[in-house]
Structure formats: structure tokens, C-alpha cells
Amino acid sequence: MGITLTDTAADRMRSFLAKRENSAGVRLGVKTTGCSGMAYTMEFADEVDVGDTVFEDKGVKLLVNAKSLVYLDGTELDYVREGLNEGFKFTNPNEKSRCGCGESFNV
Template sequence: MSNSRIQTAIERSAALPAAEQIGLTPAAVAHIKTTLACEPTAIGLRIGVKKSGCTGYSYVMDFAKTIEADDLVFEHHGVHLVCDAASFAMLKGSTLNYVASGLSRLLQFNNPNVVDSCGCGESFSIKETPAHA
């Protein structure tokens, strides 16, 4: 993977207004660092959105192994959070937090664009914008 492609994506992301950037809590940074250490070929965590569920969309996460031309890369304390442009339109301004409650452990999205979610919390709908109407 070209370091210049990663750096360009980081610079493009950093130029966005602070309120639109995707953030990570300290707990999320620590969890993602631990997870990425188990996957040496990963350059970061890829997040996105896909059509799914009873309310429209669901979050997807995977190891980022490449950076595409339209990707944004948000850097937090050495963690690269990679997001494609189409998903970013629905994720802008979000913060990921790592939550541990009882036996449950998960990365949780705090997404200001969500207007409704299903009862089980697996899917959500977003504020309608011209790009998604």
C-alpha cells in the first residue's frame, strides 16, 4: 500500500470541518489497536454502511487492507479509521465508542444522522438528504 495514498486520504479527511469528522473515544482507540495487532496486514479499520434490516441500513466493519481513491482516513492516536465516500455521507459527525457491559463487548456508533432504529438495534434510518432521497 502506497504511503502517499494513505497520507493523501488523511489530509483530505483532516481538511473537513471538525463537526463532520468521524471520531473515536479513547476506549475505542485502545480496542482497535489491540484488534489490529492480531491482523498484521491491516492498515486500519474500515467502517461503512450497507442497505439492510427493517429500517434501511446497518453498519459494517472489517480490516482495511487497501485505500481506494475516494476513501477518507481519519487518524486517531495511530489508528487509521477508513471510510468510503458513499458511507461517509451517512456517517459524518459520528463517534465510535467501545462499550463493555456484562458479557457484551462492542464498538458502538453514536451517529447524529440517525432518525430511527429498529428495536434490536441492528439497523437504522438516516435524515433524508438530496443524495439519499
């Protein structure tokens, strides 16, 4: 299935990446935390790590390690503005539920 970006998310990521020299892309993952068990992570990646799967969508390279890929496969990232808040939104078909504050999820 893979991981995909909306046009808005791709535009935003490309603008961030253009300000960084020698970036390998954006690393996506999950970590254990929160009241529901897991939270999404996103950071710049300077290199591709052994075991990373690399997806490219709309000119953006997305790097995901094997542990996180099982939870993220099929996810679409969007960049949304809701009132005064803005940020990346993960639409993940593997999610079974989210906590009330929306910061963590479980599968």
C-alpha cells in the first residue's frame, strides 16, 4: 500500500526540505506514549538508515523503519488548518481508536 501525501502536505514538506541542505527526506514513525498507546512521529532525516523503506510521493521522500511500517502502511498525510491551529494530519486505516485529546491512537 505505502504512504501517500495530499498536495497540501507535499507542498508544505517541500518548503521545509528546501531550507535544509543534504536532507534525505522526512522520517515517519510511531512511538509508545499517551493514553491510547502510540503517537505519530515526524522528523527530518539526514540519511537513509538500514532497514528503512523509502516511499516517494509528489517529490517528497518518506522514510519509515520496519517496526513503524506495520502501523503506518496505507496512511495518508495531509496538512490542515483548523482555526488557529495548523499541522500535519495522519489518516491511518490501521487505527482502531484515538484518545480523547487526539494525541495518541491504538491499532
